[in-house]
Amino acid sequence: MDRNFARALSLVLKHEGGWSDHPADPGGATMKGVTLANFRRYVKPNATKDDLRKITNEQGGPVYRRFYWDAVHGAELPDGVDYAVFDFAVNSEPGRAVKYLQGVVGVAEDGRIGPATLAAVRAKPHAAVIHDLCGRRMAFLRGLKTSGTFGKGWSSRVAGVRSEALKMAAPNTGEGTTSKPSIPKPFEPVSSSPVTTPAEPAKGLAYFLQLISKSIAALFSRKEH
Structure with missing residues (x-):
């Protein structure tokens, strides 16, 4: 079930960009994130750099799926974790x-991802896995000799991956969201404890009734005299 492959691939391609053949990049010639070696392996055995430059999304998609997505069992990982691992794989094998x-x-x-790894990933809060993985990935990238050349771009990429994942x-999962306090409905009692009527109003009413009765009695008494 590759529910997130298309979405994850579109996000990866935003970071991979177009043509790259930087001498400091150990991956060598790359177009849309596909190296010449993998293009030859999965698409065209005798491909040249010019062929790689002309790679289409239809040609690149199977490379990403087979060499990266399937390699990390993307279809079996939880939502968000799948993309974080997939992008890491594209960037660093x-x-x-x-x-x-x-x-x-x-x-x-x-x-190698097997049942034990999948069970452990699913048992841990997915947001925690994403945060920890991206943190460790960034620490690894900072330790590379080429971090002076590519470090700024890597930092931006990992931050974007963390956010989207x-x-x-x-x-x-409800993770990564802030719960809002519940607001009582209009006229709904906030407390579940029984509501009791204060005693003072009842005493006051009785007091006034007594005064009225005494006044009436006094009036009739004056008439009799």
């Missing part, structure tokens, strides 16, 4: 993204 996820949820960091998680 699937094996590393999975190991960091496993470190977050406290299972063996073998780089939390939005994806919130509708189904």
